Amino acid sequence: MQPFTEHTGLVMPLDRVNVDTDQMVPKQFLKALTREGFGRILFYDWRYLAGEKPNPEFVLNYPRYRGASVLLTRANFGCGSSREHAPWGVKDYGFRVILSPSYADIFYNNCFKNGILPATLSEAEIDELFKRTEKEQGYSLTVDLPNQTVSDAHGLVYKFEIAPSRKEVLLKGLDDIGTSLQHAEKIDAYEKTHAATATMYETVDIRNYSNGR
Amino acid sequence: MSPKTLYQKIWDNHVVHESHDGKPALIYIDRHLIHEGTSPQAFAGLKSEGRTVRRPDLTFAVMDHSVPTVSKERLLPIVDTDARLQFEALEKNCLESGVRLFDMNSANQGIVHIIGPELGITQPGQTIVCGDSHTSTHGAFGTLAFGIGTSEVEHVLATQCLVQSRSKTMHIVVNGKRPRGVTAKDIVLAIIGKIGISGGNGHVAEYGGEAIRGLSMDGRMTVCNMTIEGGARAGMVAPDDTTFAYLEGRPFVPRGKAFQDAVERWKLLKTDADAGFDTTVELHTKDIAPQVTWGTNPGMVSGVTSRVPDPGSFTDLNDQKATERALIYMGLKAGTPIVDIPIDRVFIGSCTNSRIDDLRAAAHLVAGKHVARSVKQALVVPGSRGIKTQAEKEGLDKIFTDAGFEWRDAGCSMCIGMNADVLPPHERSASTSNRNFEGRQGRDSRTHLVSPVMAAAAAIAGHFVDVRDLDIANVE
Numbered sequence: 035m036q037p038f039t040e041h042t043g044l045v046m047p048l049d050r051v052n053v054d055t056d057q058m059v060p061k062q063f064l065k066a067l068t069r070e071g072f073g074r075i076l077f078y079d080w081r082y083l084a085g086e087k088p089n090p091e092f093v094l095n096y097p098r099y100r101g102a103s104v105l106l107t108r109a110n111f112g113c114g115s116s117r118e119h120a121p122w123g124v125k126d127y128g129f130r131v132i133l134s135p136s137y138a139d140i141f142y143n144n145c146f147k148n149g150i151l152p153a154t155l156s157e158a159e160i161d162e163l164f165k166r167t168e169k170e171q172g173y174s175l176t177v178d179l180p181n182q183t184v185s186d187a188h189g190l191v192y193k194f195e196i197a198p199s200r201k202e203v204l205l206k207g208l209d210d211i212g213t214s215l216q217h218a219e220k221i222d223a224y225e226k227t228h229a230a231t232a233t234m235y236e237t238v239d240i241r242n243y244s245n246g247r
Numbered sequence: 248m249s250p251k252t253l254y255q256k257i258w259d260n261h262v263v264h265e266s267h268d269g270k271p272a273l274i275y276i277d278r279h280l281i282h283e284g285t286s287p288q289a290f291a292g293l294k295s296e297g298r299t300v301r302r303p304d305l306t307f308a309v310m311d312h313s314v315p316t317v318s319k320e321r322l323l324p325i326v327d328t329d330a331r332l333q334f335e336a337l338e339k340n341c342l343e344s345g346v347r348l349f350d351m352n353s354a355n356q357g358i359v360h361i362i363g364p365e366l367g368i369t370q371p372g373q374t375i376v377c378g379d380s381h382t383s384t385h386g387a388f389g390t391l392a393f394g395i396g397t398s399e400v401e402h403v404l405a406t407q408c409l410v411q412s413r414s415k416t417m418h419i420v421v422n423g424k425r426p427r428g429v430t431a432k433d434i435v436l437a438i439i440g441k442i443g444i445s446g447g448n449g450h451v452a453e454y455g456g457e458a459i460r461g462l463s464m465d466g467r468m469t470v471c472n473m474t475i476e477g478g479a480r481a482g483m484v485a486p487d488d489t490t491f492a493y494l495e496g497r498p499f500v501p502r503g504k505a506f507q508d509a510v511e512r513w514k515l516l517k518t519d520a521d522a523g524f525d526t527t528v529e530l531h532t533k534d535i536a537p538q539v540t541w542g543t544n545p546g547m548v549s550g551v552t553s554r555v556p557d558p559g560s561f562t563d564l565n566d567q568k569a570t571e572r573a574l575i576y577m578g579l580k581a582g583t584p585i586v587d588i589p590i591d592r593v594f595i596g597s598c599t600n601s602r603i604d605d606l607r608a609a610a611h612l613v614a615g616k617h618v619a620r621s622v623k624q625a626l627v628v629p630g631s632r633g634i635k636t637q638a639e640k641e642g643l644d645k646i647f648t649d650a651g652f653e654w655r656d657a658g659c660s661m662c663i664g665m666n667a668d669v670l671p672p673h674e675r676s677a678s679t680s681n682r683n684f685e686g687r688q689g690r691d692s693r694t695h696l697v698s699p700v701m702a703a704a705a706a707i708a709g710h711f712v713d714v715r716d717l718d719i720a721n722v723e
Contacts, residue, residue: 050572051565052444052544056684061665065313065329067287067336069397079686108565110445113478113544114684116380117285118396139448139480140380140394147398197412199270210398211298214406217264217273221301221408224263224275230407232278232305236498238366239354240347 036149037207041130042176043103047167048093053107054114055141059123072119073126104175105129106163111152112141121148131177133184135160146203147210151179153194166190179205250519252416253485254451257391257516261374263408271412277373278305279403280359281346283333284312284665285378289401290340302407303345307368310334310351311358313665316628316655321351330666344404357631357657360384360598364468365633367497371486371513376403381598381681383474386483387467388490389516391451393480417450417479418524421458423532428715430608431466432600432679432698434458434530435473436538436548442528444546447479450526453518454484458532464493465604472599473681476545485517537714539585540683540696542573547683549585551701551713557581576685577693578673586711588695589621591674593652593706594688596628597662600679600699603634609703610643612717618651619709625652626668628660652706664689677705 063075080092088095094102105124111134112120121144124132132145132152145152155163166186167173176185179201185191202208251259258274265272279302281289286308293299300306313330315321325331334351341348349356355366360381363369369385375392376382378400385392395409403409421434439446452474459470467484474482484490491510494500501509536550547570549556558570558581574581579588595601595609606629618625627647629635635657638644644654661668662680670676670692679702680687683694697705704712 049568051569054544054682054684056682056687060686060690061663064284064665065327065333067332068291069288079690110448110478113444114380114475114682116378116394116396118288118378118398121396136445136448138445138478140396144396144398147396197269199412210410211296211402211405214273214402214408214410217408220264220273221275221406225407228275230275230277230302230305232307232368232499233501234499235502238498239349241350241353 035147035207035209038130038149038151038179038204040176040178041103041151042174043130044099044101045104045106045163045167045173045175046093046099046102047164048105048107049164051108052110052113055112055117055120056114058120059117064117064119066119069122071126072123073128076123076127098171101128103128104131104133104177106160106167107132107134108160109135109157111137113138116140118144118147121145121150125150133160133163146200149204149207151177151204153177153184153196155184155192155194159192250522252518252522252524253389253453253483253516254391254414254416255522257372257374258413260372271410273408274374274411276305276376276403276407276409278307278363278368278375279407280363280375280377280382281306281308281400282312282359282377282379283310283337285397286340286400287333287336288397289378289404290336292401293404298405300344300346300404305407306346306404307349307363308337308341308346309349309356309359309362310337312659312663314351314658315666316658316660316668318656321656327666354632357633358598358601358659360472361601361630361634364388364464365497365631367494367500370494370500371490372516376409380475381472383480383482384468384472384598386471386474386481387464389483389486389513391481391483394475414451414480415449415525417447417452417526417528419452419454420456420527420529421454421532422456422529423458425458425461425532428537428700429532429535430698430700431462431469433535433538434532435470436540436545436696437530437535438528439473439477439545440538440548441530442477444476444544445478447474447477450479452479452482454482459484460487463604464489465602468602469599473545476681486513537698537701539701539711540694541577541579541585542570543576543683543685545681545683545696547573548696551585551711553585555579555581555583555585586713589675589710590677590695590705591623592670592676593622593625593702594628594661594676594678594680595699595702596626596630596660597680598630598659599681601628601630601634603637605679605699606634606638606643607641609699610646612700612703612714613650613652613707614646616650616707618706621709622706623674625706626655626661627652628655628668629657631657661688663687670694677702677711
């Protein structure tokens with residue numbers, strides 16, 4: 035995974051609370067076999083009119099936010115479905131950082147698997163960033179993960195909180211599976227003492243898809 | 248030993264490695280459920296790293312999200328190419344790795360969260376994960392069950408473990424007997440209405456109180472299923488005699504003495520008397536009416552006797568804006584009585600409400616009546632083929648079809664609209680599913696979440712009605 039240390043980028047304000055993952059990647063795009071290409075469909079129903087014509091009223095299509103890489107938004111971002119297609123879309127579109135007062139648990143977790151930093155700031159700080167983004171064309175922020183700060187060119191500096199273990203994952207771009215497999219002996223030992231099984235006592239109808247046709 | 252909550256007991260039983268320096272632990276996963284929608288990238292990732300499935304015997308796969316619900320379409324080539332490719336990928340991945348697959352033509356096929364409990368794959372005290380947020384359903388058995396992303400699916404395939412931090416705990420107590428016409432669905436919608444859709448963030452919830460104890464397993468599953476809609480990743484109910492009676496004799500449940508031994512172990516799975524929760528929420532059933540959502544998230548919900556709220560009645564500016572936006576999307580005017588809202592289509596199904604109790608209750612209500620002429624479609628989609636067979640044995644299919652409903656094959660169907668069962672733009676549904684997000688059932692579609700009896704009653708009347716005014720049995 036791509037490590038994250040510091041990032042400076044244009045801010046796009048998405049002024050809505052409770053943005054759910056169905057809005058980020060609607061269901062018709064969950065039939066993919068790969069993790070690629072979800073940037074084009076991020077916020078699909080808000081972003082496009084019929085025939086995939088860009089909806090000029092949706093903030094992502096405003097020319098002033100073209101190339102944005104910092105997503106500024108409201109509370110409980112990423113609620114609903116566990117679909118990781120949502121952070122795939124966020125990342126593939128070009129966002130590296132999300133700034134919000136709070137996140138839904140599963141989405142938050144999924145961000146760290148994809149090198150996205152979901153930084154948490156207070157409601158008041160988020161309000162101030164919305165004001166500044168609105169006021170100043172080309173408003174950019176610098177997000178410094180080692181120092182846990184968000185800063186702009188005018189001297190604003192906000193400190194954000196992040197669990198040390200989460201921080202490490204992003205800084206080093208750690209592969210979770212590789213890290214866990216370092217504990218393979220402990221997993222073996224657990225399986226020996228707990229003997230996890232799933233015994234079938236009565237036959238159920240399990241068969242392969244192609245056999246049915 | 249210090250007193251523990253049910254969650255803490257299950258957690259402690261599953262720790263493979265914990266360093267106690269604030270870093271997350273490695274916990275063992277007893278059952279890994281997968282489906283066609285969120286697993287292909289996980290298998291691809293596994294392969295590209297040269298890794299294999301560690302415990303195919305603890306992994307169960309099913310086709311549910313995109314399957315056709317018209318039975319005969321399953322015997323023909325699948326028309327939707329993308330869906331077909333996903334089914335083929337799942338089949339290939341399962342064959343290669345030795346994972347058991349309930350394909351769409353298996354007699355035991357169904358929605359992943361329906362068949363786990365139905366076949367007894369789900370048992371008390373386990374940890375269960377699935378790349379689907381409604382995995383919380385299995386918590387009804389006193390299991391720790393939650394949804395994960397695809398990267399974590401890959402992690403569990405490779406290691407049979409998950410990297411997790413301990414959650415905060417929330418006790419949700421529902422006092423009082425459940426009144427007639429108020430179902431498990433109404434209870435959980437009322438809870439979400441009270442705590443809000445982010446009220447449970449960071450928590451694992453445990454449900455208790457007389458009203459929860461009085462629910463059947465089907466009802467408890469409905470409550471745990473929608474826990475995620477209140478923000479908590481997992482919801483659980485301590486197992487009791489209702490749980491044990493449900494499990495006895497199911498295909499994956501031990502028999503005879505082994506079952507009795509298991510029951511003795513399962514009886515220990517409850518929160519100790521002095522254990523504390525980080526948060527406690529209490530409700531009383533006398534304050535709960537049949538619920539109807541009017542907005543675009545499950546927390547935008549009211550009793551059936553109320554009116555669509557005025558955005559100005561919310562104190563928080565963000566809530567005002569969200570409500571305004573929701574009413575525009577839903578095509579509703581503030582102040583409209585909920586019972587005056589007409590509906591176009593009815594969907595009885597989903598991992599929330601498609602179990603046999605749900606179908607019996609709905610059938611009881613529609614028996615001898617007919618769907619209103621203004622209603623374009625009324626679908627009944629059993630949660631599994633097992634439930635479908637049982638319902639047909641009881642003649643419920645005939646009751647539904649005589650009343651003008653369509654009787655379909657098992658799958659996720661119109662809850663998520665990944666197959667052909669889509670709610671058309673600007674049409675309004677009475678739906679027993681779990682999410683009323685914008686576009687959830689189809690682009691620009693308008694979803695009202697209700698219980699099965701409320702959906703059935705709305706189908707007959709053509710608009711919402713208070714089922715307490717009707718002649719109904721005391722239903723789940």
